[in-house]
Amino acid sequence: xxxxxxxxxxxxxxxxxxxxxxxxxxxxxxxxxxxxxxxxxxxxxxxxxxxxxxxxxxxxxxxxxxxxxxxxxxxxxxxxxxxxxxxxxxxxxxxxxxxxxxxxxxxxxxxxxxxxxxxxxxxxxxxxxxxxxxxxxxxxxxxxxxxxxxxxxxxxxxxxxxxxxxxxxxxxxxxxxxxxxxxxxxxxxxxxxxxxxxxxxxxxxxxxxxxxxxxxxxxxxxxxxxxxxxxxxxxxxxxxxxxxxxxxxxxxxxxxxxxxxxxxxxxxxxxxxxxxxx
Numbered sequence: 001x002x003x004x005x006x007x008x009x010x011x012x013x014x015x016x017x018x019x020x021x022x023x024x025x026x027x028x029x030x031x032x033x034x035x036x037x038x039x040x041x042x043x044x045x046x047x048x049x050x051x052x053x054x055x056x057x058x059x060x061x062x063x064x065x066x067x068x069x070x071x072x073x074x075x076x077x078x079x080x081x082x083x084x085x086x087x088x089x090x091x092x093x094x095x096x097x098x099x100x101x102x103x104x105x106x107x108x109x110x111x112x113x114x115x116x117x118x119x120x121x122x123x124x125x126x127x128x129x130x131x132x133x134x135x136x137x138x139x140x141x142x143x144x145x146x147x148x149x150x151x152x153x154x155x156x157x158x159x160x161x162x163x164x165x166x167x168x169x170x171x172x173x174x175x176x177x178x179x180x181x182x183x184x185x186x187x188x189x190x191x192x193x194x195x196x197x198x199x200x201x202x203x204x205x206x207x208x209x210x211x212x213x214x215x216x217x218x219x220x221x222x223x224x225x226x227x228x229x230x231x232x233x234x235x236x237x238x239x240x241x242x243x244x245x246x247x248x249x250x251x252x253x254x255x256x257x258x259x260x261x262x263x264x265x266x267x268x269x270x271x272x273x274x275x276x277x278x
Contacts (some may be wrong), residue, residue, distance in 0.1 A: 002028050002195060005048040005090075007081050008055030009034040012155060013096065013187065017052065020188035028192075035077060045088035050195050052094045053081050058156075062120050074124035079131040086140045092198060093132070094143045094191065099180070099255075101126040101146060105244060106251035109180075109204075110258075141200035145191075148206055148255065152184025153276045158248065162213070163277070166220040166228055173238055173250065174230035178210040180254040183272040190264040197261065204255045207272070208265040213249055219270060223277040 004021070006014040009032040021028040031048070033040050035055040045051065057073045060066065078095060085093045100122035101115045117123045129144055136142040151159035165172070182205055190205040214230050221228035238250050267275065 001026065002049045003047060004028055004030045004050045004052060004195070005043075005045065006030060006032040007035050007040065007051060007053045008032070011054050012152075013150070013184070014052070014054045016152065016184045017054075017188045017191060020185065021192065024192075035081070040081075041084070045085050045090050048085075048090055050092040050094065051081065051085045051090050052096070052191065053078055054096045055081075056096070056125075058098075058121060067120050070120040070124040071127070074121065075128040075131070078128040082132045082135055082142070086135050086137075091139065092141045092143070092195065093135070094145065094194065095128065095132050097125045097129055097144050097146045098122065099146055099148045099253075101129065104253060105247040106253055108252070108254060108256055110256040111202075136200055141198060143194055143200055144202050145187075146202065146204050147182045147187060148180035148253075150182050150184055150187060151272075151276065153278075155184065155276075159276075162217055162249070163220050166217040167224050167226055169228060171229045171231050172214060172217045173234040174214050174232045175212075175235060175238060175250045177213055177250055178252045178254050179213060180206040181211045182206050183267065183275075185266060185272075185275075186264050189266060190262075193262045193264055199261060203261075204258075205264065206255050206257075207269060208257065209269045210254050211269060216269075216273070219273045220277060223273055 006018065008014045014032055018030045018032060021030050033043055055077060057070050082093050100119060101117050102109055102113055103116040103118040103122055115126050117126050133142055133144065149158060186207060187205055194203065218228060218230055238246060
């Protein structure tokens with residue numbers, strides 16, 4: 001049995017991973033701890049085989065007054081946790097980073113794409129990576145995950161915003177684009193298999209299908225027994241608009257698909273929407 005510590009109690013990803021591993025009661029024992037104060041520093045990490053660090057600031061509008069909080073939580077706390085894990089004899093540390101380290105609103109990303117984050121979220125995640133990665137050793141393996149947009153039942157971020165629109169609006173632009181996305185169960189299974197194979201390095205988990213925003217909205221609408229109409233009438237306007245939100249919704253942004261270490265994609269995209277909207 002593997003003993004796993006999730007640092008970030010009641011986080012969406014942490015709770016989802018805990019629920020996922022509950023299907024394997026004889027293989028994993030999972031503990032979650034709160035990182036909101038310094039009590040975690042008194043925790044004995046030596047009893048854990050793996051630490052999965054998911055605590056962080058995300059989906060919070062960046063303002064001048066909360067700038068320092070991004071670095072305190074996403075960078076400094078992550079690094080302190082990794083150091084303690086290594087000092088206490090943990091064998092495997094998994095850090096949840098983000099596609100945001102690239103700073104791209106549109107484009108194709110591969111392993112040679114430079115990291116040039118623009119937001120405090122992306123910068124703080126990249127700075128955390130640069131502090132944590134050198135801790136890697138034969139006895140302390142470090143895995144850094146850079147997932148794209150994660151979605152699932154009860155998630156935050158852009159998916160619920162688009163889902164709300166799909167349920168209310170009678171029309172939506174018909175645009176051909178490609179986005180990398182990651183269903184929450186796929187992330188959970190990816191992380192489980194990563195632990196099983198005890199792998200180190202940088203990882204870019206994603207669904208094995210690129211997502212088209214228009215077809216996604218259409219699918220959400222249908223799953224909710226609505227009939228949204230896709231139209232190209234807005235396309236000339238969309239092509240000239242340079243607003244960030246427009247690029248995030250209708251632009252291309254995806255990881256180049258590469259050979260996976262293992263198969264963690266359990267459902268096609270239509271099925272994932274059904275699971276979220278059910």
